[in-house]
Amino acid sequence: MANILVGLVVFGALGAIVWKMVRDRRKGVGSCHSGCGTCPFACEKRHD
Amino acid sequence: MPHTIALAGNPNSGKTSIFNELTGSTQYVGNWPGVTVEKKEGYLKGDKRHVVVDLPGIYSLSPYTLEEVVTRDFLLDGKPDLIINVVDATNLERNLYLTTQLVETGIPVLIALNMMDILERNGDTIQVPLLSEALGCPIIETSAVSRAGLKDLVKTAVHMVDKAEGSGKVAKFSTPVEKALLQIEHLIDTLVPPDTLRWFTIKVFEHDERVMQRLNLSDQTAHQIATIIESVEKSMDDSAESLITNDRYEYLTGITAACHKKARKMGTLSTSDKIDRIVTNRWLALPIFFAVMWGVYFIAIQSVGDLFIGWIEWFFGDLIGANIALGLEAIGTSAWLVGLVVDGIIAGVGSVLTFVPQMMILFFFLALMEDCGYMARVAFIMDRIFRKFGLSGKSFIPMLIGTGCSVPAIMASRTIENQRDRRMTVMLTPFIPCGAKLPVFALLVGAFFPNSAWIASSMYLVGILAVIVSGIVLKKTKAFAGDPAPFVMELPSYHMPRMKGVVIHMWDRGKQFIKKAGTIIAVASAAIWILQSSSWSFQLVDTQDSILASIGRLIAPIFTPLGFGSWEVAVATITGLLAKETIVATFGIVLGLGNVAEGDPTLLASVGAFFNPISAYSFMIFTLFAAPCAAAIGATRREMQSAKWTWAAILFQTGVAYTAALVVYQVGMLLFGRGL
CATH class of the missing domain: 1.10.287.1770 (Helix Hairpins)
Incomplete structure (x- = not known):
């Protein structure tokens, strides 16, 4: 039971991170991890 | 439909500072020309009826540079309701050259006479009503740093937009x-x-x-x-x-x-000029730059930054790791799942986050150097050197940005009009050590060179040398031959750094580092732990019989001539392609470094099994030059607009890395190998 619960939490969190990274990449923001606040160049997507 | 207010002006006149104050944004403000390449938008603070657009800095509305094209296309096609022309009061005549062109577009112009505090400090005066009358435009005196005049600027701008007031007086020619x-x-x-x-x-x-x-x-x-x-x-x-x-x-x-x-007579030197006589001196400039970088690394890595490391290691190792392990075991969780969480994710993320204080201090000093005006001088010094070897000084601005992250640095290359120089800059920019490579250097310096700050700071010298040597070699090839593009750069006056801006800059960069540790590094750590604990039939096995070990053994012989031919180090070079910090996370998991501090004999014992001081330096060189992380490769692909050129860049970088590391190790062993 503990394995199932802990496994759900751990793999659920890792899955959520991967899903968010893939989603961001599709949106065009995930390819750059320097952060828009730091970056002197407005990303193409930020104009949309 | 909101009204549009465009911010236009010369490079480094303070547009982005005013944009941030007007919109409440925290856009990057750089103290060298050419920081804004694309336009940025934001609503006026607390007013959704007015959009402010920050345009790239330009000297004229000619079509010669990307910045000029972006600005004039927006003014002509975007049809803003008002232009706020940010004018540097300390360089009046040159700034007004653009003003006369803006007025000709027929769009109402409001002048923000910025840097009035500096002008007054210099003892100069401008008769603002007379100037306003001559140009036919309202003028508001401002100082973006002290926020003086910004309320009046907003009030006048909104009034002009609402009343749709006309344009200024156009210049009369012969x-x-x-x-x-x-x-x-x-x-x-x-x-x-x-x-x-x-x-x-x-x-x-x-x-x-x-x-x-x-x-x-x-x-x-x-x-x-x-x-x-x-x-x-x-x-x-x-x-x-x-x-x-x-x-x-x-x-x-x-x-x-x-x-x-003007209070100052022609020919007399300002304080900035006097400082520049020393700082940009033909013979002193480079030694001063390297002394400054040595000092920064000494403080960031060797002394102040090091004070906090023990705390973070205690936090992740003793507090979080140990207690989570106890808790999971207490509720009956399997040993492999405890291992995944504690020895995988927490150890991997913790080993990277250990370096946050050092990173923050390094970013703080880099921001300080930029804000006071010194980094612009570094670009000037490097331009002089670069041109001697046939490289454009324009290439160094992306490289300065690359001290933080290679992704925006590679993107910065798009300001270089000449395609040959642009491609070469994209290929060479990752040679300058970015923030993500710092933890790798800090880890190995901590283990093998704990009292030598020059080892870490030498990465800058080696990076710049590699850029110059590669530039000379590439310029001899057909694909890159030709004269370098001209580079004109204005040196801003030195000023006291604005602490708010410096801290924001430091935090922005540091925040992304922490964010990466919580996302890509966490996932990579879990994957690395699973691969180092499982066999190909997904049975739990000893690390030496794992999937990771078998992959590592396959590629390790390639690195044997470079001095780091163990499978553990070989896999770290591959995981580093995901993000450079992953190298440290891989060491943290595979070598079990999660809990050891710099100078700790355990660190040397753990890492010492895989490196000696020469192979450690060879590994640092390889990490510095090898193909950058996936995000930077993506940026290379975007800027090159060619898969062929992207592969050429990756192969070139990795080739340089391999050759340089090979030379360092083999020559190093020949000279100093006996004593090791």
């Missing part, structure tokens, strides 16, 4: 030029809106190719225009573009002579 302009006006007045007619007429007179294409003139009209221009050029014995430039400056000289009084 009689022959004005006559020619009048004739051209009659030929094109049906092709452009009346309010932009003056601007288009002048551009046609200047032979502006883009404008000519846009107007799509008939052959007959084009011929008539060419005859008019030829006649003036012949009678005045000068090109049309030069005639306009000279007349504009003559017009402005008349205005500024009446309004602007």
Whole structure:
């Protein structure tokens, strides 16, 4: 039971991170991890 | 539909600072020209009826640079309701050159006379009412740093937009030029809106190719225009573009002579000039730069930054790791799941986060150096050196940005017009150590060179040397041959750093580092732990029999001549392609470094099994030059716009990394190997 619960939490969190990274990449923001606040160049997507 | 207010002005006149104050944004403010390449937008603070657009800094509305094209396209096609022209009061005449062109677009212009505090400190005066009268535009005195005048600026801007007030007075040129302009006006007045007619007429007179294409003139009209221009050029014995430039400056000289009084006599040096005599001195400039970088690394890595490391290690190792392990075991969780969480995710993320204090201190000093104006001098110094070897000084601005992250640095290369120089800059920019490589250097310096700050700071020297040597070699090839693009750069005056800006800059960079640890590094750590604990049939096995070990053993022989031929280090070089910090996370998991501090004998014992001081330095060199992380490779692909050139860049970088590391290890062993 503990394995199932802990496994759900751990793999659920890792899955959520991967899903968010893939989603961001599709949106065009995930390819750059320097952060828009730091970056002197407005990303193409930020104009949309 | 909100009204649009465009911010336009010369590079480094303070547009982005004013943009941040007007919109409440925290956009990157750099103290060197060319920070804003694309336009940025934001609503006026607390007012959704007005959008403010920050445009790239430009000296004129000519079509010669990407920044000029972006700005003038927006002014002509975006049709903003108002232009706030940010004018550096300490460089009045040159800044007003652009003002005269902005007025010609027919868009109402409000002048923000910025840096008035510096002007007053210099003892200079500007008779603002007289200047406003001469230009026909309202002027508000501002200081973006002390926020003086910004409320008035917003109030006047909103008032002008709401009342749709007209444009300023256009510059009057010499009689022959004005006559020619009048004739051209009659030929094109049906092709452009009346309010932009003056601007288009002048551009046609200047032979502006883009404008000519846009107007799509008939052959007959084009011929008539060419005859008019030829006649003036012949009678005045000068090109049309030069005639306009000279007349504009003559017009402005008349205005500024009446309004602007300078306290300092011609020929006397300002404080900035006096500092520059030493800092940019032909012989002293480079030693000073490397001394400064040594000092920064000494503070960031060796002394102050090191004080906090023990705390973070205690936090992740003893507090979080140990207690989570106890908790999971207490509720009956399997050993492998406890291992995944504690020895995988927490150890991997913790080993990277250990370096946050050092990173923050390094970013703080880099931001400080930039904000006070020193980094602009570094670009100037490097330009002098780069040009000697046939490289453009323009290439160094992306490299300065690359001290933080290679992704925006690679993107910065798009300001280089010459395609050959641009491609070369994209290929060479990752040679400058980015923030993500710092933890790798800090880890190995901590283990093998705990009292030598110069080892970590030497990465900058080695990086710059590699750029120069690679530049010389590449310039000899057909693909990159040719003269370097000209580079004109204005050195901003030195000023006291603005702590708020410096801290924001530091936090922005640091925040992304922490964010990455919580996302990509966490996932990579879990994957690495699973791969180092499982066999190909997904049975739990000893690390030496794991999937990771078998992959590592396959590629390890490639690195044996470089001094790090163990499978553990070989896999770290591969995981580093995901993000450079993953190298440290891989060491943290595979070598079990999660809990050891710099200078700790355990660290040396753990890492010492895989490196000696020479192979550690060889590994640092390999990490510095090898193909950058996935995000930077993606940026390379975007800027190169060619898969072939992207692969060429990756192969070139990895080739340089391999060769340099090979030379370091083999020569190092030959000279110092006996004592190891």
